[in-house]
Amino acid sequence: xxxxxxxxxxxxxxxxxxxxxxxAGTFTADGKxxxxxxxxxxxxxxxxxxxRIPPEYWRDRLLKAKAMGLNTIATYVFWNSHEPEPGxxxxxxxxxxxxFLRTAQEVGLYVVLRPGPYACAEWEFGGYPAWLxxxxxxxxxSMDERFLASAERYFKRLGQEVAGLQITHGGPILMVxxxxxxxxxxxxxxxxxxxxxxxxxxxxxxxxxxADGPTQMASGSLxxxxxxxxxxxxxxxxxxxxxxxxxxxxxxxxxxPGWLDHWGEExxxxxxxETAAQLDWMLARGISVNLYMFHGGTxxxxxxxxxxxxxxxxxxxxxxxxxxxxxxxxxxxxxxxLRDVIAKYLPKGEARLAAPKTDASxxxxxxELTAYAGLLDxxxxxxxxxxxxxxxxxxxxYGFVLYRTTIAAPGTKxxxxxxxxxxxxxxxxxxxxxxxxxxxxxxxxTLEVAAAPARLDIIVENGGRINYGKEILDNRKGITGQxxxxxxxxxxxxxxxxxxxxxxxxNAGGPKEGGPAFYRGTFRLDRTGDTYLDLRGWEKGAVWxxxxxxxxxxxxxxxxxxxxxxxxxxxxxxxIALLELESHTSHMVAGLREPVLNMxxxxxxxxxxxxxxxxxxxxxxVDLVREGTFVPGDEPQDRTVLAVKGRYVCLRSMSSLGxxxxxxxxxxxxxxxSGAVLQRATWKIFAVDSEELVAEDGHAENAxxxxxxxxxxxxxxxxxxxxxxxxxxxxxxxxxxGGFRYQSRIGNSPGKIKDFQFYVRQQPFEPAE
Numbered sequence: 001x002x003x004x005x006x007x008x009x010x011x012x013x014x015x016x017x018x019x020x021x022x023x024a025g026t027f028t029a030d031g032k033x034x035x036x037x038x039x040x041x042x043x044x045x046x047x048x049x050x051x052r053i054p055p056e057y058w059r060d061r062l063l064k065a066k067a068m069g070l071n072t073i074a075t076y077v078f079w080n081s082h083e084p085e086p087g088x089x090x091x092x093x094x095x096x097x098x099x100f101l102r103t104a105q106e107v108g109l110y111v112v113l114r115p116g117p118y119a120c121a122e123w124e125f126g127g128y129p130a131w132l133x134x135x136x137x138x139x140x141x142s143m144d145e146r147f148l149a150s151a152e153r154y155f156k157r158l159g160q161e162v163a164g165l166q167i168t169h170g171g172p173i174l175m176v177x178x179x180x181x182x183x184x185x186x187x188x189x190x191x192x193x194x195x196x197x198x199x200x201x202x203x204x205x206x207x208x209x210x211a212d213g214p215t216q217m218a219s220g221s222l223x224x225x226x227x228x229x230x231x232x233x234x235x236x237x238x239x240x241x242x243x244x245x246x247x248x249x250x251x252x253x254x255x256x257p258g259w260l261d262h263w264g265e266e267x268x269x270x271x272x273x274e275t276a277a278q279l280d281w282m283l284a285r286g287i288s289v290n291l292y293m294f295h296g297g298t299x300x301x302x303x304x305x306x307x308x309x310x311x312x313x314x315x316x317x318x319x320x321x322x323x324x325x326x327x328x329x330x331x332x333x334x335x336x337x338l339r340d341v342i343a344k345y346l347p348k349g350e351a352r353l354a355a356p357k358t359d360a361s362x363x364x365x366x367x368e369l370t371a372y373a374g375l376l377d378x379x380x381x382x383x384x385x386x387x388x389x390x391x392x393x394x395x396x397x398y399g400f401v402l403y404r405t406t407i408a409a410p411g412t413k414x415x416x417x418x419x420x421x422x423x424x425x426x427x428x429x430x431x432x433x434x435x436x437x438x439x440x441x442x443x444x445x446t447l448e449v450a451a452a453p454a455r456l457d458i459i460v461e462n463g464g465r466i467n468y469g470k471e472i473l474d475n476r477k478g479i480t481g482q483x484x485x486x487x488x489x490x491x492x493x494x495x496x497x498x499x500x501x502x503x504x505x506x507n508a509g510g511p512k513e514g515g516p517a518f519y520r521g522t523f524r525l526d527r528t529g530d531t532y533l534d535l536r537g538w539e540k541g542a543v544w545x546x547x548x549x550x551x552x553x554x555x556x557x558x559x560x561x562x563x564x565x566x567x568x569x570x571x572x573x574x575x576i577a578l579l580e581l582e583s584h585t586s587h588m589v590a591g592l593r594e595p596v597l598n599m600x601x602x603x604x605x606x607x608x609x610x611x612x613x614x615x616x617x618x619x620x621x622v623d624l625v626r627e628g629t630f631v632p633g634d635e636p637q638d639r640t641v642l643a644v645k646g647r648y649v650c651l652r653s654m655s656s657l658g659x660x661x662x663x664x665x666x667x668x669x670x671x672x673x674s675g676a677v678l679q680r681a682t683w684k685i686f687a688v689d690s691e692e693l694v695a696e697d698g699h700a701e702n703a704x705x706x707x708x709x710x711x712x713x714x715x716x717x718x719x720x721x722x723x724x725x726x727x728x729x730x731x732x733x734x735x736x737x738g739g740f741r742y743q744s745r746i747g748n749s750p751g752k753i754k755d756f757q758f759y760v761r762q763q764p765f766e767p768a769e
Contacts, residue, residue, distance in 0.1 A: 020105045027174045029207040032247045045072035046294025050100040056567035067353045069342030074112035076119040078127040105172035114177040117151045125465035130397035159202030183212035183220025211253035214240040228253035254292040258322030262313040267558040267598035272334040283345045296321030301549035302398040305467030312438045314463040316559040317551030362529035364591025369519035378504035382494035391478035400498040401478045403458040413486030415447040421477045422463035470747045528569040532561035532595045537586025541579040560596040617765035626758040640739035643673045646760035647734045652726040654755035663725035664713040664751030665703040666743045673738030682732025690714035
């Protein structure tokens, strides 16, 4: 942004109407309306996260929120960024929350504060610091006293920083959230009460609220805390909240004008007209609303999170979110559509503010990265251990770890990593052998050792900790189990932590091809401005410009460019550094005026999906040996039958526990008459009526692959066929069946089977007519 533009925005801010007073006031949520200093107040809010925005741009983004008609902004507070080590706090620079809040007040905005301690938000570990996972790991979101003591320390320090910025003390904070969407995770009211009390004990005296989806509010709310709803639209808002607060006030804490992305999946798009209609309906009826997100920003460095929807789904660097302000803070068509809606509900006498202006982005001509430094040639001192240690046990939170050991004898055997988190490059004597991707459940490769001793290196990337669901409890990174080569457990490990807080200097002499390496180059600018670095031609890695970590790139997409804020550039010489993990076809980088956020390329590591046509089979009553119901829960459930011989079995789902049209199985076993588990090595899918092969890896073989993290799931993407659903297995040989074991997918997830039928047959099932 130019100096002229910054001055203009500052002058504009001085004349904003209805500026937020710096005098102590009141805000209450006890009646049918929110009351601000005794007068009804409708919250019209937009979410933005200060840690996803360069601090040089905070005022610009806040002014654009005000110009859209918002009177409030909401923000999460990410614990991991403020307490990177136990007892060591950071509230400076981009983490200077107090300055962000004061800036919001200066431009005429109130604040809804969402301090967690859990945030979700597609942020690394949902905002929890990784040191909570160091052995012995604490149990987050629980009554684990070690966790609660750490959370209380965080809240007390947070209160010291910003409790004085509540409206009751002359600041902009109107409300503070207790936890976040806890009802989708658990129902422990004692735990929620402890978090509420910590927030109060830290000096927060404004109204508190919880936020949950419509069906989770009973589990996540507290009697003495305002319940807000996430994702509800239309009459559902009133119907949901009235169960807990018959008279309101009514607050939608998350209304979604956009949505999140994952690596390897299409960039999300949400229709502007649909969002505008939903917003108009709610504002016309006095409902208070927070748009999640108004401005998404960027997951700089390694701060992206991940989901787990049957498989590991890391989020990309861009958090554009298809929001009203794009990743670079530029108003989109959606911004102006929503601005027109909000204008209808501005307080009487408040003038509509002028539309904001944004500086043009710049181009950077192609830059060749000519300096090279091999990763294996620039290692820190190792940590030695008989067995691999996790990233957390190495005292590291983010980045990479190099695991090194020696293979003593030649041979060709299966190298297996238990457990790989999340992406690995395997090298033998410095030469690349394979890459393994947790997204595809890859953790083994056949390794040929021609001569011994041989040096085995495994470079493991933490691709982002899971931020949602029960899977957050299993979030350690690196190699978290043993590594075997054939029947041999490999020992004698050296581990080289690579958080990449500092980078090695490149050696001149031109780029080289080989293992993972750092590349450097310089470029000159006459003027600065926002741009987007085009990484097409590179494969997988991370980028730094003038020492600022921009984040990760990955050729699979959908994101092909990295946002480079103009505030991080300088007139004259600029330096770019890049870590490349894989082979690549380019040594050039250029800056574009527009981002490339929706370009998917073929994933070289993705295993081929089964090629078969979904089909149903004829099921006869003579082959039905058991029918019944599975109960809710995550534990395996055994069902016995009178001993029967057969080669073909069918489990038929008649309904689901969630009353949805789906069926799924994490693992399926057969039991002999004594209750022992039968072998599954010869099993094959004979028929399946539906399996999701596009939106996720839900193919039927996942039901007996030995991995509870992979599931068979009926279609849910392009089609949603209804019950009944059937999976038919050819056992490869005739066996005596005495029962079966059903392991559902974990958590409060769709497709968990309720009513079932189980068939056994000696001859193949005939096709349905």
